Amino acid sequence: MTPAWIETLDAADPLAPLRREFLLPDGLIYLDGNSLGPLPRRTPEILRRVVEEEWGDDLISSWADNDWIGLPQRVGDKIARLIGARPGEVVAADSVSVNLFKLLAAALSLRPDRRKILFEAESFPTDLYMAEGLVDLLSRGRDGSAAAYRLQRCSHEKILDEVDEDTAVVCLNHIHYRTGYLHDLAQMTAAAREHGALVLWDLAHSAGTMPLGLNDAGVELAVGCGYKFLNGGPGCPGFLYLAKPLQEAARQPLQGWMGHADPFAFEGSYRPSADLSRFLCGTPPILGLVALEAGCDLVLKADLGQARRKARRLGDLFLDLVDGLDPALGLEVACPRDADRRGSQVCLRHPHAHAVMPELIRRGVVGDFRPPDILRFGLSPLVLRYRDISRAVEVLEAVVRAQVPPE
Numbered sequence: 307m308t309p310a311w312i313e314t315l316d317a318a319d320p321l322a323p324l325r326r327e328f329l330l331p332d333g334l335i336y337l338d339g340n341s342l343g344p345l346p347r348r349t350p351e352i353l354r355r356v357v358e359e360e361w362g363d364d365l366i367s368s369w370a371d372n373d374w375i376g377l378p379q380r381v382g383d384k385i386a387r388l389i390g391a392r393p394g395e396v397v398a399a400d401s402v403s404v405n406l407f408k409l410l411a412a413a414l415s416l417r418p419d420r421r422k423i424l425f426e427a428e429s430f431p432t433d434l435y436m437a438e439g440l441v442d443l444l445s446r447g448r449d450g451s452a453a454a455y456r457l458q459r460c461s462h463e464k465i466l467d468e469v470d471e472d473t474a475v476v477c478l479n480h481i482h483y484r485t486g487y488l489h490d491l492a493q494m495t496a497a498a499r500e501h502g503a504l505v506l507w508d509l510a511h512s513a514g515t516m517p518l519g520l521n522d523a524g525v526e527l528a529v530g531c532g533y534k535f536l537n538g539g540p541g542c543p544g545f546l547y548l549a550k551p552l553q554e555a556a557r558q559p560l561q562g563w564m565g566h567a568d569p570f571a572f573e574g575s576y577r578p579s580a581d582l583s584r585f586l587c588g589t590p591p592i593l594g595l596v597a598l599e600a601g602c603d604l605v606l607k608a609d610l611g612q613a614r615r616k617a618r619r620l621g622d623l624f625l626d627l628v629d630g631l632d633p634a635l636g637l638e639v640a641c642p643r644d645a646d647r648r649g650s651q652v653c654l655r656h657p658h659a660h661a662v663m664p665e666l667i668r669r670g671v672v673g674d675f676r677p678p679d680i681l682r683f684g685l686s687p688l689v690l691r692y693r694d695i696s697r698a699v700e701v702l703e704a705v706v707r708a709q710v711p712p713e
């Protein structure tokens with residue numbers, strides 16, 4: 307039975323109608339939209355039409371007649387509206403990893419005299435791996451190669467202290483994937499810019515859950531994910547954002563034909579396109595882009611200010627309910643308690659987390675386990691009800707209690 311006060315919260319929720327725009331299995335409490343967003347109700351029909359009619363009937367002419375060729379920019383412009391950017395500042399393409407590689411290389415090309423790349427030590431690993439690969443590539447075969455670029459890792463609390471006149475770029479995860487820690491986008495960007503350094507933001511866990519106001523915050527470079535809170539489906543493209551004033555000078559090394567000034571002239575040498583299309587590489591994955599567009603269209607129906615307020619309340623409710631549990635259960639809050647510093651997720655620590663999560667999932671509460679001992683719960687504000695949170699904590703209590711031997 308859901309307590310009446312929780313039902314009151316749901317009854318007053320202005321975003322409640324959006325839940326019906328998703329297809330969710332009956333009875334499932336899905337707290338993993340930050341790993342794979344749920345399926346929008348309209349997506350299967352849109353994909354069916356594109357496959358059967360555009361691919362099946364129209365075939366090759368679809369590139370022009372159904373504007374497949376313009377999809378990376380068209381979807382990019384929709385994402386731009388979601389993240390507070392102008393048209394022409396976002397393209398949907400490739401994975402987050404590849405986009406990070408391209409933008410990191412671009413950042414270095416924009417600060418040619420600087421040698422230091424600063425990373426949060428706790429960054430999502432692929433971001434660090436891609437940076438290591440780029441540094442390795444740029445250093446190979448040069449005199450004094452090891453010193454060509456320096457990749458320096460710091461904790462997120464200290465990273466601003468390390469920004470200096472040799473720093474080309476600072477790479478930050480806007481919301482930390484494990485702890486849910488949320489950076490202040492505008493303040494961090496401004497602080498790094500005081501030293502002339504660029505900031506490259508990874509928005510994988512924030513795009514689609516809150517107003518980001520990238521232009522207003524002075525953000526110049528960012529990447530983000532399509533299959534998390536934008537609900538674009540497994541493996542759909544991510545996106546990259548590059549502020550207009552930087553676009554003309556920025557170069558990236560993955561110079562594929564889709565980034566050429568005139569791809570269908572088949573010239574023998576690369577000439578970058580005049581606009582952000584130069585950050586495209588190969589043939590766009592049309593089905594993934596179509597699904598991503600449907601996901602973005604759904605998020606565009608939401609007021610993201612309301613979404614942010616709701617995600618904060620869902621998180622506060624989750625933590626309040628956990629605080630009310632028996633301390634002997636051994637659950638510890640592992641995310642920021644301050645909702646201003648917490649993204650759309652909560653995390654708890656428990657010594658048996660690896661066993662607790664599979665049992666939660668078996669009982670219809672889907673979150674995920676992150677080693678060594680973290681239980682992570684994504685709080686998609688467009689999908690979830692307050693009653694889902696209350697039920698999830700009830701099930702969590704029962705599962706954890708079963709793990710603790712009675713005294």
Ligand SMILES: *Cc1c(COP(=O)(O)O)cnc(C)c1O
Pocket residue numbers: 401402403404430432433479483508510511531544
């Ligand atoms: C999910 C996620 C990614 C995913 O990268 P892909 O290349 O799309 O697999 C990257 N960075 C962060 C911070 C993420 O949360």
